[in-house]
Amino acid sequence: MRVPIEIRGLTKRFGKVTALDRVNLTIEAGEFLVLLGPSGCGKTTLLRCIAGLERPDEGEILIGERVVFSFRRGIMVPSGKRRVGMVFQSYALWPHMAVYENVGFGLRLQKVPRKEVRERVDLVLKDLAMDGLGDRYPSELSGGQQQRVALARLLATKPPVFLMDEPLSNLDARLRLDMRSELKRLHHDSGVTTVYVTHDQTEAMTMATRVAVMKDGLIQQVGRPQEIYDQPSNVFVAEFVGMPRINMLPAKTVLQDGRPWLEMDDFRLSASWIPPRDRAIVGIRPEDVSISLDPEPNAVEFQVYAVLPSGPELFVQTRRRHTTLVVRETRQLDLQMDQRVWITVDPSAINLYDDTSGVLLTPGEEA
Amino acid sequence: MHLFDSVSGLKRTPMTVVERWLNQLRYRVTSPQFIVSVLLLVVLVYLVLVPLYGLFDRTLIWEQKDARISREIEVGQFTLFHWKNVLSGRLANAFLFEPLVNTLITGSVAAVIALLLGGVLSWFVTRTDMPGRALLKTVLTVPFIIPSFAIALAWEIFFRNPNIGGPPGFFQVILGFPPPEWLSYGPIPIIITMVIHFFPFALLLVSGALATIDTQLEESAELLGASRWTILRKITFPIVTPAFMAAFTLTFGRTIGTFALPFFLGTPVRYHTLSTMLYSSLNMGFEPIAYILGILLIAITVLAVYLSSRVVGANLRRFETVGGKGFKGQPTGLGRWRWPSFCLLSTFALITAILPLVILAYQTLMLIDGRYGLDNLTFHFWIGHSDPNIAHGEPGVLHNPIILGATWNSIRLAVISSIIGAFLGLIVAYIVVRNRGSWISTLLDQISFLPFLFPGIAFGAMYLSIFATRQGPIPALYGTFTVLVVISVIKRLPYSVRTGTSAVTQIGQELEEAAEIEGATWFQRIRRIVLPLATAGVVSGLMVMFVGIMRELPLIILLITPKTRVLMTLGFRYAEEDQIQLGNALVLLVTLITIMGELILWWLGKSRLIRLQEKQLE
Numbered sequence: 001m002r003v004p005i006e007i008r009g010l011t012k013r014f015g016k017v018t019a020l021d022r023v024n025l026t027i028e029a030g031e032f033l034v035l036l037g038p039s040g041c042g043k044t045t046l047l048r049c050i051a052g053l054e055r056p057d058e059g060e061i062l063i064g065e066r067v068v069f070s071f072r073r074g075i076m077v078p079s080g081k082r083r084v085g086m087v088f089q090s091y092a093l094w095p096h097m098a099v100y101e102n103v104g105f106g107l108r109l110q111k112v113p114r115k116e117v118r119e120r121v122d123l124v125l126k127d128l129a130m131d132g133l134g135d136r137y138p139s140e141l142s143g144g145q146q147q148r149v150a151l152a153r154l155l156a157t158k159p160p161v162f163l164m165d166e167p168l169s170n171l172d173a174r175l176r177l178d179m180r181s182e183l184k185r186l187h188h189d190s191g192v193t194t195v196y197v198t199h200d201q202t203e204a205m206t207m208a209t210r211v212a213v214m215k216d217g218l219i220q221q222v223g224r225p226q227e228i229y230d231q232p233s234n235v236f237v238a239e240f241v242g243m244p245r246i247n248m249l250p251a252k253t254v255l256q257d258g259r260p261w262l263e264m265d266d267f268r269l270s271a272s273w274i275p276p277r278d279r280a281i282v283g284i285r286p287e288d289v290s291i292s293l294d295p296e297p298n299a300v301e302f303q304v305y306a307v308l309p310s311g312p313e314l315f316v317q318t319r320r321r322h323t324t325l326v327v328r329e330t331r332q333l334d335l336q337m338d339q340r341v342w343i344t345v346d347p348s349a350i351n352l353y354d355d356t357s358g359v360l361l362t363p364g365e366e367a
Numbered sequence: 368m369h370l371f372d373s374v375s376g377l378k379r380t381p382m383t384v385v386e387r388w389l390n391q392l393r394y395r396v397t398s399p400q401f402i403v404s405v406l407l408l409v410v411l412v413y414l415v416l417v418p419l420y421g422l423f424d425r426t427l428i429w430e431q432k433d434a435r436i437s438r439e440i441e442v443g444q445f446t447l448f449h450w451k452n453v454l455s456g457r458l459a460n461a462f463l464f465e466p467l468v469n470t471l472i473t474g475s476v477a478a479v480i481a482l483l484l485g486g487v488l489s490w491f492v493t494r495t496d497m498p499g500r501a502l503l504k505t506v507l508t509v510p511f512i513i514p515s516f517a518i519a520l521a522w523e524i525f526f527r528n529p530n531i532g533g534p535p536g537f538f539q540v541i542l543g544f545p546p547p548e549w550l551s552y553g554p555i556p557i558i559i560t561m562v563i564h565f566f567p568f569a570l571l572l573v574s575g576a577l578a579t580i581d582t583q584l585e586e587s588a589e590l591l592g593a594s595r596w597t598i599l600r601k602i603t604f605p606i607v608t609p610a611f612m613a614a615f616t617l618t619f620g621r622t623i624g625t626f627a628l629p630f631f632l633g634t635p636v637r638y639h640t641l642s643t644m645l646y647s648s649l650n651m652g653f654e655p656i657a658y659i660l661g662i663l664l665i666a667i668t669v670l671a672v673y674l675s676s677r678v679v680g681a682n683l684r685r686f687e688t689v690g691g692k693g694f695k696g697q698p699t700g701l702g703r704w705r706w707p708s709f710c711l712l713s714t715f716a717l718i719t720a721i722l723p724l725v726i727l728a729y730q731t732l733m734l735i736d737g738r739y740g741l742d743n744l745t746f747h748f749w750i751g752h753s754d755p756n757i758a759h760g761e762p763g764v765l766h767n768p769i770i771l772g773a774t775w776n777s778i779r780l781a782v783i784s785s786i787i788g789a790f791l792g793l794i795v796a797y798i799v800v801r802n803r804g805s806w807i808s809t810l811l812d813q814i815s816f817l818p819f820l821f822p823g824i825a826f827g828a829m830y831l832s833i834f835a836t837r838q839g840p841i842p843a844l845y846g847t848f849t850v851l852v853v854i855s856v857i858k859r860l861p862y863s864v865r866t867g868t869s870a871v872t873q874i875g876q877e878l879e880e881a882a883e884i885e886g887a888t889w890f891q892r893i894r895r896i897v898l899p900l901a902t903a904g905v906v907s908g909l910m911v912m913f914v915g916i917m918r919e920l921p922l923i924i925l926l927i928t929p930k931t932r933v934l935m936t937l938g939f940r941y942a943e944e945d946q947i948q949l950g951n952a953l954v955l956l957v958t959l960i961t962i963m964g965e966l967i968l969w970w971l972g973k974s975r976l977i978r979l980q981e982k983q984l985e
Contacts, residue, residue, distance in 0.1 A: 051884060052884075053880050053883070053884075071387070072383055072387060073383060073386050073387055073390060074386060074387035074388065074389065074390030074391045074394075075390055076390075076394055078883075079880075079883050079884050080883055080884065080885070080886040080887060080888070081886070084884065085884065086880075086881070086884045088877045088880070088881060090875075090877055092875075092877040092878050092880065092881035093881075094878055094881075094882075094896060094900075095900070096899045096900055105882065105885050105887075106885035106886060109885060109886045109887055109891065110886065153881075153885075157885065157886075
């Protein structure tokens with residue numbers, strides 16, 4: 001079963017702090033939606049509101065066709081009745097119950113007969129490569145195993161919505177990567193609507209069908225990972241997504257000889273278009289910057305500040321006067337500190353942002 | 368406010384507003400947690416605030432009895448007569464001011480000495496390399512574990528003075544002349560026995576404080592060449608000053624509330640404290656006076672706690688150990704003083720912890736009180752049958768139906784009260800912790816703390832004031848077993864709520880939320896998640912309550928009737944009537960049960976069960 005989730009005008013305050021500020025979001029049935037953002041942006045609060053663990057101050061939440069929360073109508077369906085499943089960051093496994101009891105807890109509450117519970121729990125544990133561990137206690141399991149028990153508990157009752165609150169953040173890096181694939185596989189096989197919270201942008205980009213980037217209780221942008229990456233709607237999203245960070249430079253727009261240029265510091269780059277305003281912020285992804293070891297026409301001379309080799313690629317931090325540019329280079333160049341290099345930037349890969357509001361500018365826009 | 372809302376297109380009509388209110392009300396009222404909270408609030412108000420009000424109330428109205436002291440009475444009407452009488456009447460001095468002064472003097476002097484003693488001993492057993500530290504630390508807690516009136520009785524046996532009455536004591540028999548009167552009865556023995564009873568309390572408090580000092584603070588002084596004595600004086604003790612001040616107030620709060628010590632060692636020479644005067648006034652039928660004294664006792668305690676929090680609070684910040692890692696360094700070496708210290712402390716431990724019990728035990732074997740020779744020894748008072756020539760025919764402990772009945776009552780009371788108390792404390796703690804910030808949580812928290820401020824005998828007086836006779840919907844519970852259970856539970860509520868709070872906090876909110884999401888109702892969550900996980904934390908609290916209730920005296924002495932007697936009150940009665948052997952025997956019995964309880968606690972602390980639970984909650 002797959003249901004959509006509708007969030008309208010949701011506001012939640014904790015004392016003087018507004019954790020969610022009139023948030024609107026439509027989560028399609030069957031999609032894997034990731035809520036991404038820094039700490040305090042409201043992503044966990046939003047998840048908990050969907051789960052019914054927090055009571056919003058305003059707005060509405062619908063799961064499927066059903067209104068589970070409505071401020072104006074005074075409706076607040078308790079979480080136990082919302083038919084959602086959740087994996088907590090700390091797993092929240094009950095330490096006094098064995099794995100079998102943890103996973104079967106929800107089923108027993110639904111008065112499913114013991115024999116059937118046993119069968120279903122065994123099946124779920126087997127699917128997660130945990131068979132034979134039913135009689136162990138959580139304290140006797142490794143971190144990765146505990147995480148899978150938490151997942152098994154989620155899956156056992158077959159809820160139509162999966163909610164996950166940073167479930168992988170307590171795992172070591174290797175395990176985290178493995179589990180990302182597992183979760184993607186799981187989502188594909190079950191097709192269940194999943195809402196996933198993380199602060200790790202790599203995780204968001206690799207797992208999501210769509211990402212909702214949040215900051216200070218507001219959704220900054222919702223879209224497919226590639227859209228978010230290529231066309232971040234504002235400076236915050238551009239800087240938050242992408243490793244290493246996008247290069248952001250203030251520039252003046254200049255039209256010379258009928259050609260658009262972006263003037264920054266003491267050099268200029270050719271642009272494919274310029275907006276009808278004097279200044280803008282220029283966003284350039286590290287992989288869209290090219291390094292040449294010899295002078296090139298229209299290239300700008302920079303000096304190597306630091307070289308950071310990283311397996312198959314190289315990150316080079318270059319400097320010129322007050323400007324720093326980070327470059328992602330896939331060739332195995334042998335660069336020295338302070339070496340002179342020549343930089344070119346693909347004009348079509350440049351994003352321009354309004355220098356006061358930080359909003360993405362697009363061609364065809366009026367002043 | 369627009370009638371047409373852009374968010375959901377729903378018109379904000381009066382009907383939707385009403386619908387909202389109705390729905391919100393429905394959720395609130397049917398929420399089990401809300402219902403339980405309100406019930407708890409009602410119960411606590413009834414059992415904590417109403418008695419307090421009752422205490423005040425009874426001092427401000429005329430009663431039928433007052434006809435013998437004044438001609439202007441109008442039964443049931445408001446009057447300040449009682450207050451004026453106590454504060455400025457002819458007998459104000461005897462009833463109020465002397466006991467007040469005596470209470471303050473004995474309480475504060477005893478607290479200071481106990482603190483100094485506890486501090487010094489604490490340093491020896493936690494910060495030095497004296498041999499036998501662990502053993503001594505355990506033995507030195509005994510005087511606090513045994514009922515205070517065991518110490519009083521032991522003192523009496525030793526220092527009894529025939530001038531006051533009764534057969535000669537050990538002192539006289541051994542040395543040939545009676546001890547000076549100021550050593551037998553009065554403020555000096557009261558202070559000394561208070562110190563003996565309370566120094567372990569101070570020792571525990573100070574040890575806790577010393578354990579948190581970062582030894583690096585001391586080590587740096589040592590490197591600069593300071594002598595051990597200087598370090599102690601100029602570094603260690605000043606840093607623990609806030610803890611000392613807190614310990615002083617806590618100890619003072621306990622000393623002013625003691626009853627048995629001043630009763631046995633003060634009243635024979637008409638040296639009264641507020642607690643003994645309260646008791647005497649009630650015996651003489653002067654209830655309003657007794658209640659006024661109770662109010663006064665409570666007021667002093669409140670003042671002490673308030674001052675302590677002001678003083679400690681202000682200094683705590685100044686003395687906070689910045690980046691302290693606590694005690695981790697080498698214990699202070701005592702050099703050639705190691706064994707002499709051990710001998711000194713052991714002797715002290717023997718005198719204060721073991722000797723009183725030995726003396727009491729010995730006296731239970733004396734056929735005729737006052738004759739200390741071996742020819743006078745008998746087991747009659749323990750196992751003898753009724754003999755009309757001995758103790759008015761009162762049978763020995765094992766054959767005495769009254770004593771056996773009282774033993775059964777004691778155990779019943781302690782077991783039932785500690786279980787109910789632990790459970791109540793846990794539920795209150797749960798509501799308080801899970802709803803922090805809400806008005807209900809704050810109210811429950813504050814009210815459940817109040818009994819801490821009521822010294823035992825004052826609290827007993829409070830319950831007497833409202834439960835003595837039926838008043839409106841409040842039944843007359845005086846003389847029932849129920850009222851004993853209730854007062855024991857409520858008196859220990861601050862403690863059981865604190866234990867419950869740490870147990871609930873340890874469980875963490877997510878474990879419950881996970882159950883909630885799976886569809887568990889509030890009751891199911893409590894039963895299957897909270898209770899099982901809280902048990903470990905609560906069990907040790909339960910044992911402490913059991914032990915405390917077993918040896919309780921002032922709290923219940925005013926509410927006991929022959930039917931509901933417990934060991935301690937019966938022992939008190941025997942001692943009052945000079946049935947010394949039986950009185951001692953009962954006190955020893957209670958001491959024995961108390962020590963067994965402590966041993967079980969100790970065993971539980973190390974038990975597999977606790978360790979397993981703790982491990983699982985990591």
